[in-house]
Amino acid sequence: MSYQLPKFRHPDLPVNDLGYTKADYEGAISTLCAGCGHDSISGAIVRSCHELSIEPHKIAKLSGIGCSSKSPTYFLGQSHGFNSVHGRMPSVVTGAALANRDLLYLGVSGDGDTASIGMGQFAHAVRRNLNMVYIVMNNGCYGLTKGQDSATADEGSASKKGDPSLWGAIDLCATALQMGATFVARSFSGDKEQLVPLIKAAISHRGFALLDVVSPCVTFNNNPESTKSYEFVREHAEATGTVDFVPLRKEITTDYKPGTAQEVTMHDGSSLHLYKVDESLNPFDRRSALNTIEDHREAGSILTGLIYIDEDSRDLHDLMETSQRPLNELDESDLCPGNKMLQNINASLR
Amino acid sequence: MGLDLCHTNRFAALDLSAPNNNRNSVLLRVAEVNPTDIENPEYFHKVVDCQYACPAHTPVPEYIRLIAAQRYTDAYMINWRSNVFPGILGRTCDRPCEPACRRVRVEEEPVAICRLKRVAADNKGAIEDRLPDIPTQKNGKRIALIGAGPASLTVARDLAPLGYIIDIFDNQFAGGGMMRSQIPAFRLPIKVLDEEVSYILQRGVNATFDVEVDSLKSVLDKNYDAVFVGTGAPRGKGLNLPGLEDAMDNVHLGIDWLSSVAFEHTESIGKRVLVLGGGNTAMDCCRTSKRLGGEDVRVVVRSPFEDMKASPWEKEDAMHEGIPIYNNHVPKEFVVEDGKLVGMHFEKVEAQYDEDGKRSLVPTGEDLVFMEADDVLMAIGQENAFPWIERDLGIEFDKWDMPVINEVTFQSTNEKVFFGGDAAFGPENIITAVAHGHQAAVSIDLFCNGEDVTQRPAPGVTLSSQKMGVHEWSYDNAIETDQRYVVPLAPLEESLSDRKMEVELGFDPATGYKEAERCLNCDVQTVFEETRCIECDACVDICPTDCITFTENGEEEELRTRLAAPAGNLAQDLYVSETLPTKRVMVKDENVCLHCGLCAERCPTTAWDMQKFLYNVTQAGQPV
Ligand SMILES: Cc1cc2nc3c(=O)[nH]c(=O)nc-3n(C[C@H](O)[C@H](O)[C@H](O)COP(=O)(O)OP(=O)(O)OC[C@H]3O[C@@H](n4cnc5c(N)ncnc54)[C@H](O)[C@@H]3O)c2cc1C
Ligand SMILES: Cc1ncc(C[n+]2csc(CCOP(=O)(O)OP(=O)(O)O)c2C)c(N)n1
Ligand code: SF4
Ligand code: SF4
Ligand code: SF4
Ligand SMILES: [Mg+2]
Numbered sequence A: 001m002s003y004q005l006p007k008f009r010h011p012d013l014p015v016n017d018l019g020y021t022k023a024d025y026e027g028a029i030s031t032l033c034a035g036c037g038h039d040s041i042s043g044a045i046v047r048s049c050h051e052l053s054i055e056p057h058k059i060a061k062l063s064g065i066g067c068s069s070k071s072p073t074y075f076l077g078q079s080h081g082f083n084s085v086h087g088r089m090p091s092v093v094t095g096a097a098l099a100n101r102d103l104l105y106l107g108v109s110g111d112g113d114t115a116s117i118g119m120g121q122f123a124h125a126v127r128r129n130l131n132m133v134y135i136v137m138n139n140g141c142y143g144l145t146k147g148q149d150s151a152t153a154d155e156g157s158a159s160k161k162g163d164p165s166l167w168g169a170i171d172l173c174a175t176a177l178q179m180g181a182t183f184v185a186r187s188f189s190g191d192k193e194q195l196v197p198l199i200k201a202a203i204s205h206r207g208f209a210l211l212d213v214v215s216p217c218v219t220f221n222n223n224p225e226s227t228k229s230y231e232f233v234r235e236h237a238e239a240t241g242t243v244d245f246v247p248l249r250k251e252i253t254t255d256y257k258p259g260t261a262q263e264v265t266m267h268d269g270s271s272l273h274l275y276k277v278d279e280s281l282n283p284f285d286r287r288s289a290l291n292t293i294e295d296h297r298e299a300g301s302i303l304t305g306l307i308y309i310d311e312d313s314r315d316l317h318d319l320m321e322t323s324q325r326p327l328n329e330l331d332e333s334d335l336c337p338g339n340k341m342l343q344n345i346n347a348s349l350r
Numbered sequence B: 001m002g003l004d005l006c007h008t009n010r011f012a013a014l015d016l017s018a019p020n021n022n023r024n025s026v027l028l029r030v031a032e033v034n035p036t037d038i039e040n041p042e043y044f045h046k047v048v049d050c051q052y053a054c055p056a057h058t059p060v061p062e063y064i065r066l067i068a069a070q071r072y073t074d075a076y077m078i079n080w081r082s083n084v085f086p087g088i089l090g091r092t093c094d095r096p097c098e099p100a101c102r103r104v105r106v107e108e109e110p111v112a113i114c115r116l117k118r119v120a121a122d123n124k125g126a127i128e129d130r131l132p133d134i135p136t137q138k139n140g141k142r143i144a145l146i147g148a149g150p151a152s153l154t155v156a157r158d159l160a161p162l163g164y165i166i167d168i169f170d171n172q173f174a175g176g177g178m179m180r181s182q183i184p185a186f187r188l189p190i191k192v193l194d195e196e197v198s199y200i201l202q203r204g205v206n207a208t209f210d211v212e213v214d215s216l217k218s219v220l221d222k223n224y225d226a227v228f229v230g231t232g233a234p235r236g237k238g239l240n241l242p243g244l245e246d247a248m249d250n251v252h253l254g255i256d257w258l259s260s261v262a263f264e265h266t267e268s269i270g271k272r273v274l275v276l277g278g279g280n281t282a283m284d285c286c287r288t289s290k291r292l293g294g295e296d297v298r299v300v301v302r303s304p305f306e307d308m309k310a311s312p313w314e315k316e317d318a319m320h321e322g323i324p325i326y327n328n329h330v331p332k333e334f335v336v337e338d339g340k341l342v343g344m345h346f347e348k349v350e351a352q353y354d355e356d357g358k359r360s361l362v363p364t365g366e367d368l369v370f371m372e373a374d375d376v377l378m379a380i381g382q383e384n385a386f387p388w389i390e391r392d393l394g395i396e397f398d399k400w401d402m403p404v405i406n407e408v409t410f411q412s413t414n415e416k417v418f419f420g421g422d423a424a425f426g427p428e429n430i431i432t433a434v435a436h437g438h439q440a441a442v443s444i445d446l447f448c449n450g451e452d453v454t455q456r457p458a459p460g461v462t463l464s465s466q467k468m469g470v471h472e473w474s475y476d477n478a479i480e481t482d483q484r485y486v487v488p489l490a491p492l493e494e495s496l497s498d499r500k501m502e503v504e505l506g507f508d509p510a511t512g513y514k515e516a517e518r519c520l521n522c523d524v525q526t527v528f529e530e531t532r533c534i535e536c537d538a539c540v541d542i543c544p545t546d547c548i549t550f551t552e553n554g555e556e557e558e559l560r561t562r563l564a565a566p567a568g569n570l571a572q573d574l575y576v577s578e579t580l581p582t583k584r585v586m587v588k589d590e591n592v593c594l595h596c597g598l599c600a601e602r603c604p605t606t607a608w609d610m611q612k613f614l615y616n617v618t619q620a621g622q623p624v
Helices: A037-051 A067-074 A089-099 A111-115 A119-127 A172-179 A192-204 A230-236 A286-299 A316-320 A339-349 B024-028 B041-047 B049-053 B060-068 B072-083 B086-092 B113-123 B150-162 B190-201 B216-220 B244-250 B254-262 B280-291 B312-320 B430-448 B492-496 B509-516 B538-542 B556-562 B598-602
Strands: A059-063 A080-083 A104-110 A132-138 A183-188 A208-214 A237-239 A242-246 A261-265 A271-275 A302-309 B142-146 B165-169 B206-208 B226-229 B251-253 B272-276 B296-300 B329-337 B340-353 B359-363 B369-372 B375-378 B417-419 B460-465 B467-469 B524-528 B548-551 B574-576 B585-589 B608-616
Touching (some): A037 A132, A059 A067, A067 A111, A089 A104, A104 A111, A111 A119, A111 A132, A119 A172, A172 A208, A183 A192, A192 A208, A230 A237, B041 B049, B060 B509, B142 B150, B142 B216, B216 B226, B244 B251, B254 B375, B538 B548, B556 B574
Parallel strands (some): A132 A208, A183 A208, B142 B165, B165 B206
Antiparallel strands (some): A242 A271, B340 B359, B548 B585
16 A cells, blocks of 8 residues: 655646646645545646645635545645534535635535534525635445435435435525525545536635535445446536636637527626536526526436526625635734724714 | 335436536547556556666666665665676666666656666675586587677576577687776775676686687688687777878877776877767776876867766766866867877867757867877777678678677578677677677577577566555565665775776665665556555545546547656556446556555555566577
């Protein structure tokens, strides 16, 4: 067993605007099971952050408990990290984001961590439109504790050692939409061509961006009876359309036939191109998004791609009109404006 | 409501027209790369860069692992079988394997392959009982070998165990050819040479020394079943410049002078020595001069420093001994005063290159440069000379007066006469002579058995899994980042005062181990079995050097642009699988694979396996 990743890298690795190669965004060698979907998502995060030229020290990765929540160790080794308590990652992000609004918050969670123990925390982080990327590595089971069904396991789906689930699944995309999420997408760990642009778009979105990524647990839930296996997902995934992410100041190189692509300008000035979009879906309309999710559920297929985006999203800081300067940079003179100011305030209240 | 669990329409969602994948262009593509045929032994052979580059195709990583395991005798025998002179080559080889070493594509320096060979030789135990038996009952076929250099000695070694009666003739007093007459003892101790030559000559071979063969016809008249010509390229080239006639006593041909030193006819040289030429012979001449009394020894070469023919390490060794190299100086005349050489004139030039990169040396117009000299050694090249081969024996000679030789069989146009080593295609090196010898021996054996010499037996190839447990391999798959270790040298002053004292001390076993661990085990191949792959991407994600991509097939040039990392090294192959269920193929660029085995460790279905590929070049006596 290899415990260390060799240090050598491809000599011609492309460098990004900061002069970094992909290797500068890698983490420690994974200890997850060989073939775990979570590792592919880690790979997609590495690729996205490198290609977006984000300074690693400007990212904070936070997680709860689970195999999925372990994965931040395996990417972005030079970024800030916080491995919190089971289901409590959203609270920790809330605190961190309030203290320092300048970091990019990357929350990583599992379906157990989010849809069971962390459901309440999740719902409120969505509702407050906390400015973060929230990635659920969704394998339909509690991988770390040996594969018990989770709340996202589909009715009738069975894990390797388990019986068919008696209950219907919680659809995290639908739940997030109900709670007021401003960016909702679903993808598959085995489809980086789709996943990478979605991660980039989520990073560029201002507000809460949910990415529900189906991520097979090869060890406990990759059997033919499971609806979260590689084979089943490949067979049943249906994309809403294709997403192209074009970062700010980058040239658009793809040719779209007139009328086929919809352009979305993100808060940071980059743009999203949505094309070949499913006719029944209007990704700017919450009702349409919810309907499309429901249609696919009924049809027994897995809807992937960008499902909903609110272009006018106002995040927690916008709504609370917090200081533009991060809280952790305000010193005593900013926070204690002196006796005279206090008198004024008191007077205004009399 | 439950989800549809029926699996009748597999992968329908990845139909080419599905909206989510950019796969439409597949329909427009004309040529696609065929799946790689790993059954063809040459595919994996090429991945073992060092072995592939070695003229004799020595299984390099195999012996390096044995050195790391302190199995020096086993490591020696792998070499002995393949290159016949491990102790000699571990000190003198031209090492074409090293620039080819994969390591230089991921860091600065190759594995010290050559000097590791010496570690095996220096530390081995007795090997006599491992040498092949020489039958006392001969097979009745008689072979004459002319010249006793490495080429002939290899033929002898390969054929003697098969029962051939072998007669060797050489004009020197002992075997070894130029390894004895040219390579100075401070690079190759006589003891090492004698030992490895004796493993051949003391075992059932009839050698006659001090005999000049002056007629091939007379040899053929003795009714040999086959004759091998391994007489090398024995003639030194000279420069006929003004003043030569008067300076003659102090102007020497490099290779003649070196052999007269080796054979102890020459024991000193003047204090001021000019060595003309930029090849390895010039380096041996100047370093030998330093040891025979030369104080101001200079190498003067026409070309720029970088264009010199000498290997980089030979130049370094000479400069380390305080010998300056004057480049861009073209010799013009010998300057003689009172009937005695006093120096030489040189014209300064600079190299200019035309559009095709062809070089011309253009005079700078400066005054001629005068350099003082008591002796001049001309080391500007060697050539073949076959005055002793009659031209009516059916052996065709070309316009350069070289025999016409088949490059695969080493047969001349007289079917009984074979050539090899420097005699075949001009001066090369020991390992090339050995490689020729093996192939000529195969041909002679086929010929003597009445078989077609062009039907070569296939190489011996095995492929075996290195898996020991779920994540355990029988080779050391960790990748060391150690820089190349430097071979320690004897103190300069001591080695300059003794012509026979070996300069290099060789790696001690501990350093040898560390150097051996730098080897990337390129013979442990990544073998892909597509039917097992579930396309989970785990191998793609883990690979430290981004070798693996799953993508649609296409025409190779275009496919190379779509891989995970730039795949611009066209000398390195792409390993392409059959089409997978998602209509993609697995493409692995072999270029900078570290053979770390992580892809196989991370694969949940063992679609990747690490398998050791052992490739042994055909030798005489193998069944066709
Ligand atoms: C100065 C110098 C240094 C070198 N250093 C190296 C080195 O470090 N590493 C390396 O790999 N290579 C080196 N070489 C090259 C290497 O020595 C030769 O390429 C190699 O020895 C060729 O082997 P061979 O068997 O073809 O012929 P040779 O080694 O040349 O042997 C031919 C033999 O045939 C004998 N012979 C020739 N004609 C007749 C005849 N008519 N009758 C009887 N005997 C005859 C010769 O005297 C000689 O003994 C060096 C060469 C020179 C000149
Ligand atoms: C408070 C608390 N309750 C229960 C556990 C046990 N536990 C550890 S991981 C886990 C479920 C993880 O499932 P998921 O978030 O889906 O992660 P996965 O391993 O599947 O990626 C549970 C219940 C715990 N660590 N802490
Ligand atoms: S148990 Fe499942 S989720 Fe956890 S590492 Fe293994 S494959 Fe991944
Ligand atoms: S052995 Fe596998 S993981 Fe390692 S470098 Fe080669 S392809 Fe990549
Ligand atoms: S790790 Fe194995 S199963 Fe997964 S893509 Fe690679 S070869 Fe296929
Ligand atoms: Mg889970």
